[in-house]
Amino acid sequence: MSGQAPGRPRLVDRLAGRKRPDPADEVDAIAAVTERLAVLLAAGVPAPSAWSNVGADSISGADADVLAVAATAARLGDPVAPAIVDSLPARPEASAAWPVLAAAWGVAAESGAPLAGSLRELAAVLRDEAQLRREVRAALAGPAASARLVMALPAIAVLFGATLGFDTLGVLFGNPIGLACLALGLASLWGGHRWNLALAARAGRSRVDAGLELELLAIAMSSGSSIDRARALTRDTIVRFVPHAGDGAEVDAVLGLAARAGAPVAELLRAEAFRLRRAARSAGVERAAALGVRLMLPLGLCVLPAFVLLGVAPLMISVVTGTLGGAR
Template structure:
């Protein structure tokens, strides 16, 4: 019965865990690295994983590998068939988006497809590349879970506070005050009802917007640097590696956002004569740490920021829906008794 209700009512469905998909892809990447390092051919490795996991993505990749077709292209077609990647709450995403519109997420399977395309094009050793990619995906999954954990407390508190006006309304009815009649049958009560509901709607939207902004983070932090390191590990020149990475990201519809960090890292490697691959991976790890710190900071500040809709909207709604009907009921009852 509960399962049917959750299926038919969207607000009862459990929120999907974004970290689970990234963890799933990380596990696939790590298993691929182990199988390839053991000498298992690429097509056979994909087939083994498909038989063990049963995912549509794995089945598409295994089928393409068995036919000798590009695996990245097969993964891209499977991603398109599955539908666009979206945050766990679409309404929050619409409220959190900026003037430029919604930014597409770098989903785990899209990242794997891009990395596989880069490694195949540049001739990079797949085992090493996959191990580095698996570590990066594990970092991203951990970051997603940390954000969700830090937001759980403030979000639950906001939901409880938003319910206080309705609780006060029900409590007045239990005490014997005819609050429902006052709100629906009295002109002043109708005004209180309309204003109170309006305040609650604004408070709910405001709270969700604050939570969505706190949950937003750069899920592609360091990705371009990581892919460039993979391409460089295959012996490609800097220009060819960058072109390969840009093409792979464009094929998976992942925006390029690390151009400045790439230029700075390449310039540092040229001046110092240091290994560019190691510098790129170190810079990618640094960017992921920065993303984690910024996300944790926003999560910690969310509890304080949620006080704004509480003070501006929820408290007036509490007075209008909970306190005002009681006072009106008492006054009208007193005047009616006196008459």
């Protein structure tokens, strides 16, 4: 459920020219829900009441449906985390941050860790991810606009030829060679468009669950649980709710370091989680910055040939046929 590429559909839609909300909004909305839950629980509000009132005016659509499912589960005394995750397949438009909130809630509830403090820490993590998405979106804006402009060049060439008095449209639709140019040109445009979308999707891919297992283990240990029990609970939660968050190798490395150095495990876990989130942010910004260069490939191999086939070749054919016709 969390294996989806958060932010990918919206970034692709932006390159395709379709208007979509800020890709950080979906994460920010869940961060706001998380913060409100923390405040209400710290004030002594029971969990069912907190879930019922926390997001009435802050989220809508599929996210509001998921929140209603969580509130119903809390009111009935059922586990909230499984209810959230089980409701997501039927709501593909819901935020990718829901499994992260569900995992944190499940670990805190089962380990007996302070829910309010755990949710405050999770909200900070989600805000950090939302900021990463904004930075990546800003870095992608220029290349995406350039790609849309370049894709329009063949159409501009056709209109330019017609404006100058050449029968480019007649050649494209009424001449066998023109029809071949039209077919090849449109195929090249389609290929370049799909290639652009794939490059943008790869550049805009981000992970809302970076460092999550480390954070969850720190939450579990804040309850006073032993390392072994907290580790087992965290791994089970990751496998159930956020299966693509990692294989636990980072956790094992931190635990090994703590055992060798005798350092506080929770602090090391949070420091490593912070490092992983910063690394994810840097990688995302670097991919976005490199997109402008990578877009030169579909430009050179697809769009420019389409420009020649749809704009230049019909013009030349029109000139040649007009000259030969005049000579006769």
